[in-house]
Amino acid sequence: MRRREFLFALGASAATAASQNLLDRWRRIAAATDGTVGAAALHLNSGQLVSLNGDERFPLASVCKLPIAMNLLALVDEGKFTPDQQIEVLPRDVSSSVSDIAKRWPAQRRFPLAELIELMVSHSDNTAVETLFRIGGEGRAMAARFAEWKIQGVRVDRGERQCGLDRNGVKNPPPPDQWTDALIESLLAKTTPDMRYRATQAFLEDPRDTGTPNGTVQLLAKLFRGEALSKPSTARLIEVLKATTTFPTRLKGLLPAGTIVAHKTGSTGTTKGLTAATNDSGVIFLPNGSLLAVSVYVKASTRKDAARDRIIARITRTAFDTF
Numbered sequence: 147m148r149r150r151e152f153l154f155a156l157g158a159s160a161a162t163a164a165s166q167n168l169l170d171r172w173r174r175i176a177a178a179t180d181g182t183v184g185a186a187a188l189h190l191n192s193g194q195l196v197s198l199n200g201d202e203r204f205p206l207a208s209v210c211k212l213p214i215a216m217n218l219l220a221l222v223d224e225g226k227f228t229p230d231q232q233i234e235v236l237p238r239d240v241s242s243s244v245s246d247i248a249k250r251w252p253a254q255r256r257f258p259l260a261e262l263i264e265l266m267v268s269h270s271d272n273t274a275v276e277t278l279f280r281i282g283g284e285g286r287a288m289a290a291r292f293a294e295w296k297i298q299g300v301r302v303d304r305g306e307r308q309c310g311l312d313r314n315g316v317k318n319p320p321p322p323d324q325w326t327d328a329l330i331e332s333l334l335a336k337t338t339p340d341m342r343y344r345a346t347q348a349f350l351e352d353p354r355d356t357g358t359p360n361g362t363v364q365l366l367a368k369l370f371r372g373e374a375l376s377k378p379s380t381a382r383l384i385e386v387l388k389a390t391t392t393f394p395t396r397l398k399g400l401l402p403a404g405t406i407v408a409h410k411t412g413s414t415g416t417t418k419g420l421t422a423a424t425n426d427s428g429v430i431f432l433p434n435g436s437l438l439a440v441s442v443y444v445k446a447s448t449r450k451d452a453a454r455d456r457i458i459a460r461i462t463r464t465a466f467d468t469f
Contacts, residue, residue: 165196168468172198175460181421181447183457186359187465190367190429190437195360196465201299203356204443205423207309207412208270208392210302210355212427215263215386216369217282217291219379222259227281229260229382238325239276241307247273248327260382267410268389272306279305295374299361303354310334312352313414313422315345342417350422350446362427362441370429370437384408387428395452396426397440399459401466406431421447424454430466438469 168187176183176198184204186197221227234256235247242248246265247257251273266274279302282288288302304312307330311319315337320329337345368374369383387408398407409428414421427441442458 161192161194164468165194168196168464169198171464172196172461175457175464179444179447179449179454179457181449181454182445183461184359184441184443184445185461185465186363186439186441187469188363188367188439189469190370190439192436194469195363196468197360200360201358203299203353203358204425204445205309205349205412205414206300206302206355206357207414207423207425208275208306209357209362209410209412209425209427210306211266211270211275212387212410213288213291213300213302213365214275214278214282215267215383216365216374217288218259218263218278219375219383220291221282223376223379227259229258231259232256233259233262233277233281235273235277236280237327238322239273239280240327241272241276241330242327243272244269245271245273247271247277263383264386264389267383267386268391270392270411275306295365295368297361297365297368299358300365301354301356309349309355313342313346313349314417315341339418343420346414346417346420346422357427357441357443359441359443363439366427366429366439366441370439384429390428393426393455395455396424396458397428397430397442397462399455400463401430405466419448421449421451421454424451424458426458426462430462432466432469436469438465440465 172185184199184202186200188195235251240248240251262274265271285303314334316333372380390409393411397409407428407430412425414423424444430438432438440462442461444454447454
């Protein structure tokens with residue numbers, strides 16, 4: 147064997163051993179929850195992938211806001227929208243739950259597209275996501291976009307509000323064009339804990355609006371490698387992801403101070419102690435200048451919020467240390 151071939155084989159063997167060691171550590175961390183943990187780490191420079199339950203489906207929750215933002219920016223690239231275009235927020239879009247836009251509506255009914263995208267991703271604004279999902283063509287358009295990007299394992303079928311109604315056991319709501327924030331709240335108020343618990347269990351079995359860890363890191367790779375959007379749109383979305391303010395206790399929770407992470411979190415409510423989804427997906431800027439896409443999902447857990455966040459943080463830190 148030539149020296150270069152020997153060194154290559156030696157490096158490949160070391161990488162395999164490191165990957166197996168990381169996977170073993172992930173399994174031990176995952177044992178701390180009674181739910182299911184899925185994780186994937188993809189080193190964008192080398193292509194090395196490590197995953198735990200990497201092809202299992204998990205509810206996306208607000209991680210869906212990443213591909214929805216990518217779809218809108220793709221529409222910008224295609225000339226169908228402009229970043230400064232004023233977008234009308236309809237009554238059906240307005241959600242008082244986690245929304246700066248809802249606080250400004252109806253005094254302000256139109257918002258620049260770029261601001262809607264920023265608020266949706268960086269601040270997880272639930273009015274922004276309803277608006278952008280609607281104008282972006284909803285589930286059919288998202289399916290076509292995933293096919294265009296050759297991304298498997300990620301689905302966005304319903305708006306977040308519809309997901310919330312389904313997860314809470316609301317049956318046969320009025321059509322979306324009749325929705326108002328007050329109507330939605332009244333529908334949710336009529337459900338019982340038992341109804342919500344059974345609906346959450348059904349929600350966890352539903353393949354719609356789910357992502358696999360492997361599919362999510364591949365989506366991030368498409369974005370960061372400039373394979374999904376134009377150069378300006380790619381740069382714009384990466385900066386928005388870096389500005390994420392939600393749940394710094396997850397991917398960023400145990401990383402060294404100052405580490406740059408461009409990410410999107412996702413969470414569902416808790417019913418009778420059962421939390422459907424606790425998620426975080428993003429790209430870590432490593433000290434050596436390379437990029438590491440990490441996606442961690444925790445589903446069907448009865449552990450406390452801090453415990454679930456800690457699992458995500460520990461998995462992320464071991465990946466950071468390995469790469």
